[in-house]
Amino acid sequence: MASGYRKIKGGVVAPRGYKAYAVGAGVKTPGADRLDMALIASDVDCVGAGTFTTNRVKAAPVRVSQAHLRDGDLRAILVNSGNANACTGVKGVEDARLCAKVVGDLLGLKQSQVGVCSTGVIGLPLPMVRIEPKLHELVGGLVRGSGTSVAQAIMTSDTRHKEIAVSLEVGGERVRIGACAKGAGMINPYMATMLCFVTTDARLSHGLLKELVSEAVGLSFNRITIDGDMSTNDSVIMLANGASGARGIKRGSADFRIFQEALNYVMLEMAKSLVCDGERVTKFVTVNVKGAKSERDAKKAAEAVANSSLVKCSWNGNDPNWGRIIHAIGYSGAVVKEEGVDIFIGGLAACLGGLEADVSMDALRERVACDAFAIDINLNLGVGEYTVYSSDLSPEYVDFNRSEYAYWKQAKKDGLTKSV
């Protein structure tokens, strides 16, 4: 962070002109008051942009939010955890739209100015009887400064809440970016999701915001993997309301570059924190590939290594197993010349020119035993580079994900059935 932005306290309401509130509606556990619903709203008109799961099975709120974001005119985001509202058919879409409408009416906004997100169990309808009465409370409670409660309300199997904020200067005025996020990929036994909400008080056009979000997501959330599964609900939504009073940011300007840099930092920090807090994860592993024929090839190789069950098992066991790494590179689909492959583990050469390097196994083992280390791979064929952030795979992960049957049975008992 030698650049023009610096970390500040707070999260999604650190930028000016945003309010937030969170409540417990018993979506996660009926009767319990654990926070599971939250609302973020801008005091003034703003522009919104988002990126969503590419899974062909999309949850109802994803479909509704995509439609609401089409013209970039968004001012509020409603989110619940505990139920994904996915595979819920026509009723799911109606429920999501109804939530947006009620919140919109209470805030004096159009229904289409309210985005909706859900995370939780798939295939059960939202418990609207418990959700609807809470919408009034959410809107009524909107106060400045409760970003942390939003970060807490969206947690599912996360062990800690995740938020961040930075400030930077645009034309002599301070602008801020704030964010909160939860659980990466399908890491949750209740079929969870990656969610990230970002706010800024900078002034941006809708087109520019889309570009900025697209680049930042491409460098962060699109480069993390825990179990290789892609959720039905993944969503990143960003709002920009201009409330800082700073001049508008123009494409190609110095303002633009520094803002992009700051936004990339915010999203990458959130993305990394999701991997570190992945289910039963003990290691954070950065997989860097360079020297590939193309960036596309580098991506294939990095993703194959980062997603290989056997490679991830070996990291869990502190095993500096370069043989498993090169075998994953080999089946990745990237152009590979075996005799050109170099693999470094924690900075130490493990494999040079496709052959075992002259290195102490114990020294390599020490590197893999660290909480965080890098695997650097050079294919020595071209200039393609790519980085993926991954984790180990533990017996505890499998055990944790063996069954959500008990949860499902309980949900049925609690009335979270089709008839609700």
Place this chain on the structure above:
Amino acid sequence: MASGYRKIKGGVVAPRGYKAYAVGAGVKTPGADRLDMALIASDVDCVGAGTFTTNRVKAAPVRVSQAHLRDGDLRAILVNSGNANACTGVKGVEDARLCAKVVGDLLGLKQSQVGVCSTGVIGLPLPMVRIEPKLHELVGGLVRGSGTSVAQAIMTSDTRHKEIAVSLEVGGERVRIGACAKGAGMINPYMATMLCFVTTDARLSHGLLKELVSEAVGLSFNRITIDGDMSTNDSVIMLANGASGARGIKRGSADFRIFQEALNYVMLEMAKSLVCDGERVTKFVTVNVKGAKSERDAKKAAEAVANSSLVKCSWNGNDPNWGRIIHAIGYSGAVVKEEGVDIFIGGLAACLGGLEADVSMDALRERVACDAFAIDINLNLGVGEYTVYSSDLSPEYVDFNRSEYAYWKQAKKDGLTKSV
């Protein structure tokens, strides 16, 4: 098996005109006499065909055998377990060629008439000091009827040996097909491999044999998955020596069809037995997809379900989790209309039209608790079909694969180093 073939006793030397022998050379464990080298040879000239791993990192014996099989003139197969001879550079290829040359000289064959296969740890050279002296013993011991010892010698983490033989009639004469196989995919902590050797005493042209093998492999070994990893050493090699005396099989004839059917059966039985004996596997799961826009789409959907860590975890936990199944279908890349997806588990509807079916969870759970069951998926979009054979993923699998470090250290101590 209502067709024209029937199962008979024996394995890879059940067909006429083949001999085999196996010895313990201390490749797996120096000093131990566990079988780890085997030789299969035809008494008379024959044709050979093979299919090999598509991993770009190919073990030395794979490269050597591919070259030897180019003209189809193969008469013997030498195999060792305990060391994959992969990532061993120029020396690895020289070692593999030397083995083929020594065996060829002893049998009065050209070096190129001997195929070579290895399975075991990656990155360490073959212990030639222990292997070379055993080649004489292998050739000297060739006797009819030791197919089982070959099946045993190629085992690594397999818990039981795998062999099969069938007989069928061609023009009133009996012909036989025999086979043995070992460990599927990268299922072994020592970086193992899928190997399958098939023999027949039918008379076939090289071109026809290639066709037959290609179809049978496509319907069997290419449809199994345990951990989604692809080895550097996977090999299927088949020999046909005509020693039955039956008339030659012609393309498009009734003989051809019945022989293909019998060969498909042999390879599918071997492939299924690999899944059932996968590392720490407790369930055999057949994933059938139909109604896809194309066979390619059906394959994508079936493979996504069969390889999803979360789906496989749920099977291990007896959890009839259709939500995880539909999410994997959704990200498979196949064209999918959520509202058209039907999922049956063990014959019971779990999801109809993308929504939860009206079914007892306990009844579904009973089906998933079986040792073997089927997932039938209908995308209701077209006529594309595909089947993949899969297994569950257990905490014990991860634990089993956490580290081969101890093995590696021992291998180093035993002198299996670059300097050998």
